Amino acid sequence: MSQPTLLYLDGITVSFDGFKALKGLSLVLEEGEMRAVIGPNGAGKTTMMDVITGKTKPDSGRAVFGVDTDLTRLDEPAIARLGIGRKFQQPTVFEPLSVRDNLLLALAGDRSPRFALAARETPVERGRIEEILLTIRLAPERYRRAGELSHGQKQWLEIGMLLAQEPKLLLVDEPAAGMTDAETADTAELLREINRSRSLVVVEHDMAFVRSLAARVTVLHEGAVLAEGSIDHVQNDPRVIEVYLGR
Numbered sequence: 001m002s003q004p005t006l007l008y009l010d011g012i013t014v015s016f017d018g019f020k021a022l023k024g025l026s027l028v029l030e031e032g033e034m035r036a037v038i039g040p041n042g043a044g045k046t047t048m049m050d051v052i053t054g055k056t057k058p059d060s061g062r063a064v065f066g067v068d069t070d071l072t073r074l075d076e077p078a079i080a081r082l083g084i085g086r087k088f089q090q091p092t093v094f095e096p097l098s099v100r101d102n103l104l105l106a107l108a109g110d111r112s113p114r115f116a117l118a119a120r121e122t123p124v125e126r127g128r129i130e131e132i133l134l135t136i137r138l139a140p141e142r143y144r145r146a147g148e149l150s151h152g153q154k155q156w157l158e159i160g161m162l163l164a165q166e167p168k169l170l171l172v173d174e175p176a177a178g179m180t181d182a183e184t185a186d187t188a189e190l191l192r193e194i195n196r197s198r199s200l201v202v203v204e205h206d207m208a209f210v211r212s213l214a215a216r217v218t219v220l221h222e223g224a225v226l227a228e229g230s231i232d233h234v235q236n237d238p239r240v241i242e243v244y245l246g247r
Helices: 045-052 076-080 099-106 111-116 124-136 151-163 181-194 207-213 231-235 237-246
Strands: 006-018 018-031 034-038 061-063 084-087 171-173 198-203 216-221 226-230
Touching: 006 045, 006 076, 006 151, 006 198, 018 034, 018 045, 018 171, 018 198, 018 226, 034 045, 034 207, 045 076, 045 171, 045 198, 076 084, 084 151, 099 124, 124 151, 124 226, 151 171, 151 181, 181 198, 207 231, 207 237, 216 237, 226 237, 231 237
Parallel strands: 034 198, 034 216, 084 171, 171 198
Antiparallel strands: 006 018, 006 061, 216 226
16 A cells, blocks of 8 residues: 655756756655665756755746645745755764764754753753664764764764754755765665655665665656666666666
8 A cells, every 4th residue: 555645746847047957857755765866967866856945946847745735835944844854965064063962953943052052951852862873873972073073974963963853854965975885884774774764865876875775766867757666677777778877
């Protein structure tokens, strides 16, 4: 039995100075699903994420979240409050602060850095931070300055900061970029773990990493969906081989 639809992109078109970045893009993501999105540079992957998060307004089409919320009518903060979190390719953490304080700042709710670090967190918040630290494999590093972490660990911390905001949907951009083999394997495991309780869209170039996610794959090309299905299905699609995998 299929799950309810969490995100529905319906005929999204985006143009920049006459260049069509998205051409009638349609995509359906079910609640609880993890979707990997692949495709050559310029395929429209980043623009798609920009539309979902409100950074870019489409020329036409709808982006429906949940039952009937049209994301194209909302700004970025409103979309974030709905429960959509985005992790960009380059991690952005507060480097002078400890891993733990980064998570405390990110916990759901409006709090200024000065308030957050001066206030003593509640037992509920303390428990939530410890839970996230275990999930993102940084419990031993909780008091370490974020600036001292490896590139991969910073990626995990940023994912943890998103989790602290209790999103329903996480958009993750090239999480394996620049990681060691061990960190890449751990990141795939981390995303599968997060997927037990949340939906994810993962944009990635590393095909071995995509395979390890065991997710449905959408291939974008020239602003539209070229193919969709299991990793084996898309890797054997002659059109995908021609425009992407054969390069």
